[in-house]
Amino acid sequence: MALQHPSAPSRATSPVPRPTARSGVVHVNIRHTTRYTVVGNHLAQHRELSLLAIGLAVHIQSLPVGALVGIKFLSARFPESEHRIAGALRELEAHGYLERTRERLPGGKVVTRTVSYNQPGSMATPTPRPSRTPERPQRPTPAAPKPTPEATRPPAPAPTPVPREPLPEPHTLAPEHHRTAAALLAELHRHAPRLLLAERDVRHLAPAAAAWLERGAAPDAVRRTLTARLPDDLKHPAGLLAHRLTALLPPPLPTTPVAARPDPLQTCEGCDRAFRATEPGRCRDCRSDQRDAA
Incomplete structure (x- = not known):
């Protein structure tokens, strides 16, 4: 009677093949039957x-x-x-x-x-698997129906594109405002990485940002307005900034009335006292005394 070994496996396991290459990756592939994805x-x-x-x-x-x-x-x-x-x-x-x-x-x-797209540039339909059953005779293809009057109508004209509103511009040429606006736009990506602008976009948008500064907007306020609540699928940062600089432009500052300047000081010809008047002459008291004497 042969000896029994309870600790021995019920059957021999298949050894994993040892790598044949001296370096590099070695694949141990097991065929998937469920929950897998084919990737080219x-x-x-x-x-x-x-x-x-x-x-x-x-x-x-x-x-x-x-x-x-x-x-x-x-x-x-x-x-x-x-x-x-x-x-x-x-x-x-x-x-x-x-x-x-x-x-x-x-x-x-x-x-x-x-x-x-799992295969970019290829819109071909999948190739059907070969069938072992004999092919059925093809039926004659029915004639195509005659086109109806509705099908022969010409296509509707394309909608006319809506012209874009031009970017705002400052009323006065202030080099300081322009330099501040250009630096603000160039540094937007430090606060919102997706707003990385090209140099030509900064030059194009700088006058619009300078118009905000001319109307009294602080640079921090302009930066917060341009970087707030960016869309998830932002593709054209310059287009978004151009829209916000145009649509959210603040109103101009109210003009402050100029205070009237007082009349210059004059020396009275009668009493040598100083008084304000547009022309030299006599003060009010001397003019009164002169009228009383008359």
Whole structure:
């Protein structure tokens, strides 16, 4: 009778194959059967995307339809800041992995529609799997119906674009206001990183900010107004600042009336006393005495 070993495993386990390469990664792959996502190497090994953008693309591709992928939601889900997540989303948009558009609902609310592409630039339909069953004979294609009068109508003309309101400008040329306005705009990204402006945008917006300073607005007040409550999907910082500088322009300061200057001092020809009058002559008392004597 053979000896029994209670501590021995019920069956031999398959040993993990030892690496054959002297250096580098070795893969131990186990086939997934549930809860998996297929990701192309064009994304996983992309040479221009950052690691954050690649990981964010994989996360978005693994989500079901209708899942939230806003900047605030992602920053609450992951440890990265809103600024870094916004930059990664812009990377994915630039390389065709994401498309974000803003739409206005019938109730007036504006929402962001996000479309994820697992193969940018390819809109081909999936290739059907080969079938072992014999193909059925194709039926003759019915003739296309004749177009109705409504279908032959010409397309409606495109709406006329609404002209943009010009940027405000200061009434007086004050170099000090212009220098302060340009420095304020150039340093906005220190208070709101998403408001990083190009040099030409600073030159374009500086006169509008100088108009605020001319109307008595303090630089701190202008900065708070421009950086307050920025939208999550900010794509064009210069456009947003141009809108705020135009739409929120404060009223001009009220003009202060100039006080009337007093008449100059004159020396009375009768008593040598000083009095105020527009022309030399006699004071009031001397004029009274002269009238009484007459």
